Amino acid sequence: MAHIVGGIATSHVPAIGRATAQKLQGDAYWKPFFDGFPPVRRWIDSVRPDVAVVFYNDHGLNFFLDKMPTFAIGAAPCYTNADEGWGIPQVPAIAGEQALSWHIIESLIGEEFDLTTCQEMNVDHAVTLPMALLWPDQNWPVKIVPVCINTVQFPLPSAKRCFALGEAVGRAIRSWGSHQRVLLLGSGGLSHQLDGERAGFINKSFDLAFMESLVHDPRWATQFDTTQLVEKTGTQGVELLMWLAMRAALGDKVERVHSNYHIPISNTATGLLVLSSPA
Amino acid sequence: MTTKDIPGTTLFDGRQAMKGYALNKMCFSFNSADNRAAFLRDEDAYSALYGLTPPQREAVRARNVLQLIAAGGNVYYLAKLAGIFGLDVQDLGAQQTGVTKEEFKARLLAAAH
Numbered sequence: 001m002a003h004i005v006g007g008i009a010t011s012h013v014p015a016i017g018r019a020t021a022q023k024l025q026g027d028a029y030w031k032p033f034f035d036g037f038p039p040v041r042r043w044i045d046s047v048r049p050d051v052a053v054v055f056y057n058d059h060g061l062n063f064f065l066d067k068m069p070t071f072a073i074g075a076a077p078c079y080t081n082a083d084e085g086w087g088i089p090q091v092p093a094i095a096g097e098q099a100l101s102w103h104i105i106e107s108l109i110g111e112e113f114d115l116t117t118c119q120e121m122n123v124d125h126a127v128t129l130p131m132a133l134l135w136p137d138q139n140w141p142v143k144i145v146p147v148c149i150n151t152v153q154f155p156l157p158s159a160k161r162c163f164a165l166g167e168a169v170g171r172a173i174r175s176w177g178s179h180q181r182v183l184l185l186g187s188g189g190l191s192h193q194l195d196g197e198r199a200g201f202i203n204k205s206f207d208l209a210f211m212e213s214l215v216h217d218p219r220w221a222t223q224f225d226t227t228q229l230v231e232k233t234g235t236q237g238v239e240l241l242m243w244l245a246m247r248a249a250l251g252d253k254v255e256r257v258h259s260n261y262h263i264p265i266s267n268t269a270t271g272l273l274v275l276s277s278p279a
Numbered sequence: 280m281t282t283k284d285i286p287g288t289t290l291f292d293g294r295q296a297m298k299g300y301a302l303n304k305m306c307f308s309f310n311s312a313d314n315r316a317a318f319l320r321d322e323d324a325y326s327a328l329y330g331l332t333p334p335q336r337e338a339v340r341a342r343n344v345l346q347l348i349a350a351g352g353n354v355y356y357l358a359k360l361a362g363i364f365g366l367d368v369q370d371l372g373a374q375q376t377g378v379t380k381e382e383f384k385a386r387l388l389a390a391a392h
Contacts, residue, residue, distance in 0.1 A: 015367070059355045064307045065296055085309040086362025152355055154292040195354035197287030197345070199372040200383060202390035231285050235354070263391035267368050 002100075002176040005047035006257065006276035007184035007250050008040060009214075009243040012056070012129045015266040017088030020132060036260030036272045037133050043257050043274055044134060049183035051097045052142045053104075053169060053249070054127055055242040056187040057151040059084070061124035068153050069116035071165060073108075074146040075101035079123045091128045097143035100176055104145060107172035113165060121146065126187045142183065149245065151188075151238050159229060160222040162241040166248025173249065186246030188239025190261075191232075192268035201234045202269045208261065210240060211273055214247045215256045236268075243273070250277050291353045299351020302339070305329035306356035315363050344375050 016033070019025065025034040061084050063069065075098055081090045105117055123146055132138055147169065150156060157165070173182050190210070193201040210233075213220035221229075221244055229238050247254070257274040264270075289295065296303075305326065308314045318325040326336050338346035342364065347357050354371075361371055373383035 060307055060353075060359065061310065065300060065303055065353075083310055083312060085306075085315070085359030086367075152291065152353060153296050154290045193288070194358075194368050194371065195344070195348055195375070196289055197375055198285070199287075199375045200386050200390075202387065204390060227284060227290070230288065230290065235288060235290070264387040267372055267387060269390070 002173050002178045002180050002182050003279070004170065004173055004182050004184065004250060004277050005049050006254070006274065007186065007246045008130070008134070009186035009246055009271065009273045010130050010133060011189055011265065011268055011270035011272070012126045012187045013266045013268045013270060014086070014088055014125050014129070016129050016133070017125055020136075021089045032262045033265050033270055036258075036262070039258045040134060040272070040274050043276075044183070047183070047276070048181055049142050050180040051100055051145065052183045052185050053100070053145045053147060053173065054130070054185040054187060055147050055149060055166070055245040056123075056126035057239055057242060058148050059124050059126065060152070062118075062122045063148070063152075065153060068150055069148070070150050070157050071113065072116040072118055072148040073101060073105060074118050074121045074144075075105060076119050076121050079121055079127070079144065079146060081124070081128045082122045084124055088125060091132055091138050092140070094123070094127070094131065094140050095143045097145055099178065100173070100180075100182070101145045103176045104169055104172040107175065108165075108168050111168050113168055130185055130187045147245070149241055151236070151241065154226065156226050156238060156241070158222075158226060159224055159241060159244055162245045163219060163222050163248040166245035169245070170249035170251055184246045184249050186242040186244070188242040189233065189237055190240060190269045190271040191234050191237040193234030194236055194267055196235070198234070200267055202263055203232055203234070203237070204263060204269060206232045207269050207271060210243075211259060211261065211271055214243065214273060214275070215254065218247045247275070250275060253278055289348050295351050295353070297351075299335075299353060301330045301332065302335040302347070302350055302352050303356040305331065306352070306360045309359040309363060318363060344371050
């Protein structure tokens with residue numbers, strides 16, 4: 001059976017793409033953010049994943065309001081990045097692990113999760129930036145299965161439901177008849193709000209409490225409904241749902257390998273958390 | 280709809296999604312460089328193509344983010360419109376909160392403490 005090696009959650013602020021292209025990693029503004037990643041890469045080298053299942057939210061590249069799935073999963077041979085309109089450099093296409101996609105689809109629909117399945121899917125910065133932070137040469141050593149959670153159009157799926165989705169994805173991976181080693185990624189957050197008179201909202205104490213909860217009390221954030229999460233984390237801070245789904249997929253016990261938290265990158269409080277699953 | 284519980288915040292719900300459909304659809308089209316160029320060549324003609332409502336057209340003309348949101352715009356799509364004018368999310372934040380970009384950045388930095 002497949003083995004889950006652990007999970008990584010990180011922010012995906014578009015400005016990271018610009019900073020990377022302009023090689024600003026050592027710049028005073030950027031250093032506290034990029035310095036979080038060398039330990040993550042060393043950990044990845046030690047756990048040698050073959051596949052990454054990526055929980056992310058699309059920002060209007062693949063999905064528009066004409067058809068807006070609550071939960072969508074890629075089942076494509078290849079995921080292409082494309083122009084998002086405001087110009088960050090595109091990255092090479094990423095190969096898909098179709099066998100795992102279909103195993104997850106069959107397993108989750110068997111558990112009564114009604115997924116949208118996609119055999120063609122563009123992936124935006126929410127997938128490509130974490131990938132490029134983990135593998136800066138962009139010569140991807142893993143195939144992926146993207147799982148997209150709607151954070152554009154309300155009502156959003158609840159934190160509780162996203163946790164349940166993550167748990168089901170974890171069960172599916174562990175029952176996959178393959179010897180591949182699977183890494184989980186959660187992409188988004190942490191607290192930030194881009195729109196309205198409340199733009200610029202950041203909530204450090206909530207972010208830190210949330211990150212801590214993922215280690216010791218993973219269901220903690222499921223006590224909040226979506227409006228409460230917007231109040232505590234901002235309209236885009238609700239992307240923490242990706243972290244929650246990733247954490248749920250890891251199972252009961254995890255160990256913290258590494259974490260980083262830095263305010264601000266662009267309008268966002270950025271977080272990074274690496275959790276390993278005991279063998 | 281501004282949520283009473285969260286000042287300065289509009290949840291992009293079904294009502295906003297219906298109201299803003301034409302505007303958001305136009306902004307979504309700006310994923311294509313050809314469409315961005317067409318908009319810049321003739322903003323009126325391009326807006327007409329998507330059937331923007333008068334408040335949406337006026338909000339686009341004014342480059343006013345709060346007006347765009349009130350007209351049903353969603354910030355994920357509005358960001359693509361803002362990109363055409365070279366505005367980033369800190370420019371948008373400063374405009375919406377009525378401060379300079381430097382003041383807005385200082386506010387963000389202050390959140391670290």
